[in-house]
Amino acid sequence: MQLRIPGPTPLPDAVREALARPMINHRGPEFAELINDVTRRLKPFFQTSNDLLILTASGTGGLEAAVVNTLSPGDRVLAVSIGYFGDRFAEIARLFGAEVVKLSVEPGRAADPAVVARALAEQGPFKAVLVTHNETSTGVTNDLAAIAREVRRTDALLLVDGISSVGSIELRTDEWGCDVVIAGSQKGWMVPPGLTMLTMSRRAWDAYATARMPRFYWDLGKARAALERGQTPATPAISLFFALQTSLGLMEREGLAAIAAxxxxxxxxxxxxxxxxxxxxxxEEAHASDTVTAVRVPEDVDAARLLRVMRESGVVIAGGQGALAGRIIRIGHLGWVTEADIDEVLAALERALPLARRTPLAR
Amino acid sequence: MQLRIPGPTPLPDAVREALARPMINHRGPEFAELINDVTRRLKPFFQTSNDLLILTASGTGGLEAAVVNTLSPGDRVLAVSIGYFGDRFAEIARLFGAEVVKLSVEPGRAADPAVVARALAEQGPFKAVLVTHNETSTGVTNDLAAIAREVRRTDALLLVDGISSVGSIELRTDEWGCDVVIAGSQKGWMVPPGLTMLTMSRRAWDAYATARMPRFYWDLGKARAALERGQTPATPAISLFFALQTSLGLMEREGLAAIAAxxxxxxxxxxxxxxxxxxxxxxEEAHASDTVTAVRVPEDVDAARLLRVMRESGVVIAGGQGALAGRIIRIGHLGWVTEADIDEVLAALERALPLARRTPLAR
Incomplete structure (x- = not known):
C-alpha cells in the first residue's frame, strides 16, 4: 500500500515499533527525559532557538493555540489566505473575536509579498499577520522569507502555519523572524497524527502576557511552566512522543538539508x-510545493472514480477540499518518500486514468 | 514493570499491536468504517443512546469542549468540586466567562447530594452543573445518581467529568440524565492518552445551538457533521482509534458488569x-473509588522516597497533586488490572515502606 496523501504519511518500521512500547508515567523521570530530548532535537528542524512546546492535538489545535496565546478580542489581524487552510486560520482568529482583514489569493497562486506589503501599509497597523507557509489544499508554497521581510518592517507578530512544511521544506524561523510556527506530527515527521508543535519567540511571549482570548487547554505559558518540570499540563499522547523520538533519529541521520533536497x-x-x-x-510553477502536488482533473475524468481505481490498485492519494472537490487530485510526497515511491504512484495514475474517464452516457 | 497510576494504564499486547499498524487515509473508507464502529461500540459503555463524539486531545480538552459547546459568557454555573479535577473543570468555565458558583468539598469526601440540592435551590437558577464522577486526585467517587436526581429537578444541564469512571465504574448516562459525559482514552479503556470522548444529550444540543463561548477545534457540531461522513473536522489520532477498536473487543468480551465487578x-x-x-x-469509606485509591503517607515516611523506592523495584504509583503532594500516594487500579497485579503492588509497598522512613537526621 502506497499512502500518498499530504498527511498522515507512511510510518517507518522503527517508528511503528516505537508506537507499540508500553505506557509510562507521564509525571515520572522517563517521560521528563523523553519530552526534554524531543523538544531539544525538534528545534534544529525549525531552525530556531525559541521556546518550543508540544501539545496533544491535531495541527488545527496548534493554529488555535497560536491565535489564543497571542491575541485579544478586537485585535486587528491580517490573514493572508491562499486556500482552505489559510481560510481556516483566519476563521479561528475571527471566531475568537479578532478583527480579521483577509487577503485572499486565487487558489493555485502564492501570495505576492508586494501585495502583502501594500496591505500592511494601507490597512494597518495590525497586531498580527497570519500566513500559511505551505498550503496543503492547493500545493502552493508561499515565499515566506519575502513575506516575513515585509511583516518585520512593521510591529505585527508573524504567525506561521508550517504544518505541511517544517521538517520537509526549509523554514528559517529565527532568521526570517517568525514569531509562532506551528507544525503537526503526521506530516514530514513520519509520526501518526495527534501532536502539534509550536515555537514562541520573545515577542510572542510579550504578546502572550497581555493577550486576553480565553485559553486553558492551549495555554502555552502553562505548557512552558510544566516543561520546566519535564511535564505537560494535561496528559500527553505518550505513544506519539515515543514515535517522534524515533523519527527524529532517522531525520538527524539524513540531515535537514538532505531531507529538503x-x-x-x-x-x-x-x-x-x-x-x-x-x-x-x-x-503556479514558481511556487509549486515540494510536499504536495495538486493536479487538475481533466473535464472527461471522474475524480472520485480515479481515486477509487487508484486506491483499489494500492495507491491512496487525496481529492480536492471544499470548492476544489472533484476538480483536483493531490499527491502527498512528504516524510518517508523516495523517488521509487513516486514512480509507483505515477504508474498507478497512468493505469487508472483511462479507467476513470466518463462514459458518454455518464456525462 | 507494574504501571499503577490512575492513567495512563497498561496496554494489553493486542492493543500495542494495533498501535503499530500502518497509517491510513483519514478521509477514506477504512477510517469511516473505523470511527463508525468505535463510536457505536463505545455507547453501551456510556449506557447511552445519545450522540458520542471523539476528539483528538487529552481529557482536559474534553472538559473544555463540554464547557464551550453548551455555555455562553455570563451563564451561571454551579461547579461541584471535590478535588483537583473538579477545580480544573470550574476554572475552565470561569476562564471562558461563566459566572461560577463553586461548591467545594473537603478533599477525601464526596459531595452531599442534599448540599447540592440546597445550592441549586438557594443560589440558582443555574444554566449548568459541573460534577466530577470520580475524582482522580483523592480517590473519591461521587454518588452521581443522587446528585443527578437533584439536578434533574431543575432546568440546569448536567456536565459530568467521567474521565476516570466511564468504562470502569458504572455511569448510567441516559437513566441518570447526564447531558454531557466526558471520558479519556488512557483510563479504563486501556488505550494511550490522546483521545477524549463526549456524549451529548438532546438538551445539550439545544444548549449548543445558542451557546456563545468561542469554539473551533472543540466544536462538537462540526464533529457531528463530519461523523455523518465518517470523518473528523481535524486530522484524528488514527493509531489511537486502532487501539480503541481493539480494546473495545476485549471489553465487550468481558462485559461492562464483569468489568465493574x-x-x-x-x-x-x-x-x-x-x-x-x-x-x-x-x-471516606462509603465513597472510596473503585479505580484509584489514595493513601495517607505517615508522618515519618518521605512520600517522594517511597515512590522512588517502589519505582526502582518495578512498581510505579502516583503521588499527590497540588496541596496533597507529599501527603498522599495514589494507586491506580483501572483498565488492565487483576487481583494478582494488586498483590504485587501491595508487596512492593510493604517492602518499600521501611526504606522510605525519614531518618532522625533528615527530619
Missing part, C-alpha cells in the same frame, strides 16, 4: 511525471 | 491490603 527531487519527479501524462498542475 | 474486587483488595499495612485511606 530529497523532497525537492521527489516533487520535481511528480511534476514531470504528471505533465508527461498530459495532465496540468494546479499550482 | 473486577474493578470493585481489585479496589477492595487494595483497601484491605493498605489497611493491613497499618496505613490509612484518604477517602
Amino acid at each position: 530529497r523532497h525537492h527531487r521527489c516533487a520535481e519527479r511528480v511534476r514531470q511525471g504528471v505533465r508527461a501524462l498530459g495532465l496540468e498542475l494546479f499550482a | 473486577r474493578h470493585h474486587r481489585c479496589a477492595e483488595r487494595v483497601r484491605q491490603g493498605v489497611r493491613a499495612l497499618g496505613l490509612e485511606l484518604f477517602a
